[in-house]
Amino acid sequence: MTDNTARLTELAKRRGFFFQSSEAYGGVAGFYVYGPEGATLKENVQDAWRDRFVRREGHMEIESPTVMPEPVFEASGHLDGFDDMILECPECGTSHRADHLVEDNTDIEEAESIPIPEVEEIIAEAELVCPTCGTDLAGEPVDDFNLMFGTNIGPGSSSPGYLRPETAQGIFVEFPRLKEYARGQLPFGVAQVGPAYRNEISPRKGLIRLREFAQAELEHFIDPETDEPPLAEVEDVEVTLYSAAEQDADGGAPQTMTVGEAVAEDVITSDWVAYYLGVAKDWYARIGVDMDRFRYRQHNEGELAHYAADCWDAEADVTAPGAEPDWVEITGFAYRGDYDLSKHGEYADEDFTIFKQYDDPITVERATVDPDMSYLGPEFGGDAAAVADALEALAERDRSAFEGDEVSVDVDGEELTVPVEKTGFAVEETTESGEHITPHVVEPSFGVDRIVYTVLAHSYREEDLGEASEDASGEAASEADDEDEERTVLSLPPEVAPKTVAVFPLMDKDGLGERAREVADELRAAGFEVAYDASGSIGRRYRRQDEVGTPFCVTVDYDTLEDDSVTVRDRDSTAQARVGLDELATRLRTLRAGETSVSDL
Numbered sequence: 389m390t391d392n393t394a395r396l397t398e399l400a401k402r403r404g405f406f407f408q409s410s411e412a413y414g415g416v417a418g419f420y421v422y423g424p425e426g427a428t429l430k431e432n433v434q435d436a437w438r439d440r441f442v443r444r445e446g447h448m449e450i451e452s453p454t455v456m457p458e459p460v461f462e463a464s465g466h467l468d469g470f471d472d473m474i475l476e477c478p479e480c481g482t483s484h485r486a487d488h489l490v491e492d493n494t495d496i497e498e499a500e501s502i503p504i505p506e507v508e509e510i511i512a513e514a515e516l517v518c519p520t521c522g523t524d525l526a527g528e529p530v531d532d533f534n535l536m537f538g539t540n541i542g543p544g545s546s547s548p549g550y551l552r553p554e555t556a557q558g559i560f561v562e563f564p565r566l567k568e569y570a571r572g573q574l575p576f577g578v579a580q581v582g583p584a585y586r587n588e589i590s591p592r593k594g595l596i597r598l599r600e601f602a603q604a605e606l607e608h609f610i611d612p613e614t615d616e617p618p619l620a621e622v623e624d625v626e627v628t629l630y631s632a633a634e635q636d637a638d639g640g641a642p643q644t645m646t647v648g649e650a651v652a653e654d655v656i657t658s659d660w661v662a663y664y665l666g667v668a669k670d671w672y673a674r675i676g677v678d679m680d681r682f683r684y685r686q687h688n689e690g691e692l693a694h695y696a697a698d699c700w701d702a703e704a705d706v707t708a709p710g711a712e713p714d715w716v717e718i719t720g721f722a723y724r725g726d727y728d729l730s731k732h733g734e735y736a737d738e739d740f741t742i743f744k745q746y747d748d749p750i751t752v753e754r755a756t757v758d759p760d761m762s763y764l765g766p767e768f769g770g771d772a773a774a775v776a777d778a779l780e781a782l783a784e785r786d787r788s789a790f791e792g793d794e795v796s797v798d799v800d801g802e803e804l805t806v807p808v809e810k811t812g813f814a815v816e817e818t819t820e821s822g823e824h825i826t827p828h829v830v831e832p833s834f835g836v837d838r839i840v841y842t843v844l845a846h847s848y849r850e851e852d853l854g855e856a857s858e859d860a861s862g863e864a865a866s867e868a869d870d871e872d873e874e875r876t877v878l879s880l881p882p883e884v885a886p887k888t889v890a891v892f893p894l895m896d897k898d899g900l901g902e903r904a905r906e907v908a909d910e911l912r913a914a915g916f917e918v919a920y921d922a923s924g925s926i927g928r929r930y931r932r933q934d935e936v937g938t939p940f941c942v943t944v945d946y947d948t949l950e951d952d953s954v955t956v957r958d959r960d961s962t963a964q965a966r967v968g969l970d971e972l973a974t975r976l977r978t979l980r981a982g983e984t985s986v987s988d989l
């Protein structure tokens with residue numbers, strides 16, 4: 389943990405952003421509580437996500453259960469393939485993620501994609517030891533560990549279920565009904581924001597690796613033949629891309645280019661993924677992610693999840709500027725192809741396809757068979773039905789096989805011959821108005837907690853107030869004189885800051901407190917998140933609001949009682965302006981929207 393990270397974690401706990409849960413019982417790793425400030429910050433980030441990825445895109449949002457029955461995960465592949473590598477220390481019994489041991493102690497990055505036997509070799513060659521007790525780990529077996537939390541649905545154990553490891557499955561499973569809401573028309577998108585659960589082997593780094601976390605996922609169902617994203621809307625957005633090829637190349641490095649260039653040069657091969665990388669880049673900037681500490685990194689072949697054909701991660705460096713970077717995956721953008729819907733179509737009883745209507749009906753020739761079972765029965769006995777099925781499949785596949793007097797089919801490895809006249813073979817003309825297709829899925833999958841942490845880490849700064857006063861009004865200097873010379877600031881964008889405005893009475897006497905409370909109530913009624921603070925000096929109160937990222941403070945003083953005006957102070961510049969109470973709500977709205985600044989008032 390860098391000093392900066394430690395100070396941010398301390399601030400988060402002290403000021404009610406986040407802290408480990410069940411601390412009264414010793415705490416449990418991987419489960420965190422969002423305190424009053426953090427819960428609002430997280431909600432605001434989720435609202436901003438909904439605004440951009442659901443409302444603006446015209447998608448729908450659903451809310452499905454977090455527990456799902458086992459067959460869902462047999463179909464999705466999670467039961468068999470959703471594993472991490474576990475290594476147990478023979479001495480102290482601590483479980484470690486083997487790939488993390490390798491990454492933390494060697495130059496190897498992304499060890500997740502290395503096969504288990506090679507990981508075991510690396511551990512032995514690098515003479516890795518247990519981080520907890522120092523025991524040599526050479527020769528210790530590395531195993532697969534399934535990350536899903538299992539449970540039983542109802543009494544007994546006859547109906548196993550799992551806490552969903554991604555919100556996505558709650559969307560895929562309901563596709564047969566969701567397509568009706570979309571009137572059977574592609575493309576359409578379905579979003580879900582909610583908890584996902586993974587029994588991580590070694591949860592770490594606070595909100596970064598949790599066992600219960602929130603995802604905001606969009607499953608965009610498309611016809612890969614005809615549907616195209618509105619790429620022109622994002623083609624000029626600049627993105628920093630660390631492609632798989634650059635990661636593999638000697639001296640390879642991330643490259644900055646526009647989305648349009650990346651598509652033209654085939655750096656991003658899916659237009660849909662490119663579209664969402666462009667949209668998301670602007671969204672991250674909007675909620676306060678520092679674009680100098682942000683990049684997109686492509687998964688290499690071994691790293692791809694079992695369902696993904698291509699995947700780019702949004703990564704943020706969550707250390708302080710200038711420190712050794714610590715890149716954390718905050719979102720995955722995957723092209724999942726038809727994997728999910730095909731699998732559920734195979735395992736479930738419902739139809740996971742879409743009927744795609746042709747512009748004009750088409751006439752097609754269809755080869756059919758109508759085998760003479762009074763011949764096949766006596767001739768092939770118990771295999772007669774299998775022979776009939778094989779004839780039907782062959783007619784569809786290769787009608788020329790029926791051109792001679794006899795036709796041969798393979799049944800369980802045996803070649804069986806049938807006279808063509810007994811097959812009822814015919815070629816008929818039929819009119820078709822469309823076909824059933826399995827939609828492809830483009831999936832931006834956002835990890836809300838990691839994004840919240842990134843926004844906090846990127847907005848955190850420690851500042852000398854003397855410096856702040858140099859480029860702000862004279863009032864800033866008086867803030868420094870008033871109390872400490874330093875302040876800690878979360879420069880959160882007003883859209884996500886837990887409180888938009890704090891209201892203070894200069895002193896809690898002579899009617900100032902009552903007037904300030906009235907102002908706070910009026911602002912709440914006008915829809916603002918408002919803090920009220922009457923204790924300590926004004927400088928102290930500013931410091932307290934700076935620390936939780938409140939962008940504007942309003943002070944009620946003796947002049948207010950005379951002329952109904954208040955002082956509005958800006959968190960970042962510390963600039964101040966006098967504003968009439970009759971226009972305060974309107975001014976704060978324009979300030980919150982970034983349409984004006986306090987210095988301009």
Ligand code: GAP
Pocket residue numbers: 553554555556586588595596597598599601603605717718719720831833834835836837838
């Ligand atoms: N549906 C696709 C999917 O779940 P993922 O890359 O496994 O993809 C998506 O997860 C996002 O969820 C990640 O980019 C990350 O931000 C977040 N995430 C995954 N595991 C997490 C964990 N243990 N703790 C916190 N966030 C996690």
